[in-house]
Amino acid sequence: MKKIYVIGIGPGKKEGLTIEAKDALIESDVLCGYTVYVDLVKDYCPKKTIISTGMTKEIERCHAALKEAVEGNTVAMVCSGDAGVFGMAGLIYQLSEDYEPVEIVPVAGVTAALSGGAVLGAPLTHDFAVISLSDLLTPWDLIETRLRGAGMGDFCTVIYNPASKKRADYLLKACDILMEKKSPDTICGYVRNIGREGQEHKILTLKELREEKLDMFCTVFIGNKDTKIIKEKMVTPRGYEKRM
């Protein structure tokens, strides 16, 4: 059967790939993905038939990958982070219904919640939620409902796509919704360009985060009521204190 690997390549640096992801890239005939991600891993694809497309061209990219697979090629479709988390695995399954049978093999990768968490310390040692603020594909009222659910449950909350030029005030709105339930002094952090050149991070409170000007290269972490700063790192305790 023809095969498409949908591969999460992790945060960006080559060492962030899993061994399984690297092996799948090496095995593939065709490398497919958003231009920036293709450039990060193309050295691993020896035959180097490359299909790269710009941002927002996800549907075209997945059709191209499925056509290559139907023609008998082993295809590597690369995504940043994980193959599933806001990645291409879902869309490949959906579109595959219109094609001859193709084996789809998602290869998991380190999503920004984990790679960014490691930069900040240990913000996700307890229950957490991941929410994207992008309303390109999701109505804003559903995003608000999710933020309210995260606030109500006092989840550690990771925000993907916190802002873009068109959505300059979305993070501010999100912080206001979270502050309906969470303290303005909740410990938060963000990381810009995780695992890439120019990586930087900052730890701050929720009310300070509200005023911060971030961009689409940032991942944001909002703590729960127990999250604290230890040695300049953001740490959410699991609850071992009770045993100490």
Added chain:
Amino acid sequence: MKKIYVIGIGPGKKEGLTIEAKDALIESDVLCGYTVYVDLVKDYCPKKTIISTGMTKEIERCHAALKEAVEGNTVAMVCSGDAGVFGMAGLIYQLSEDYEPVEIVPVAGVTAALSGGAVLGAPLTHDFAVISLSDLLTPWDLIETRLRGAGMGDFCTVIYNPASKKRADYLLKACDILMEKKSPDTICGYVRNIGREGQEHKILTLKELREEKLDMFCTVFIGNKDTKIIKEKMVTPRGYEKRM
């Protein structure tokens, strides 16, 4: 400065490690962790001073790792999945306050939400929450609050530690709480022994999941209102339908 790598080794199979995690293991003098995880990676640690302890001995294990680092060794503390997600990174930071300065370097890994998601298909293509049902360190009423928040936000929800011998009915209780807001026909799935011998999975509805007898080696996935089955896989759409 002395150094402790806190390393997420992924789901279990060796190919699930990141290249960064493998490199950190090779560099380390001392390997420290729960016996099962230590056995999975010990071939990578050439010098093989091994400190392995049983389950629930997390505090002792972290003290041992910190002592080794203070004595001048490079230590690898291994966790399954990610170093942060219910992992040892948080506890190492907390306990490090009582020791001489030690450099703590979390190395992210593929947590079960991602590796299990890849087995089931693409269940986490939209906003999601991760909740542990273990009440060893967390009061059950907080777990209920989190489940209600996840239900209210219609999050795709990943459940870690869904059951143990002492907590046989916790998954049933969790399903009942989620069904206050989610349909009993919500598409769900679970994976047992992700990435290890005996891996198996099942896709079913939320009301069927409620009756399932699971164990601590299972990770459970509950879809959102749009999650569906495509070619026997669990797929949560991102919302590209609007563009098609």
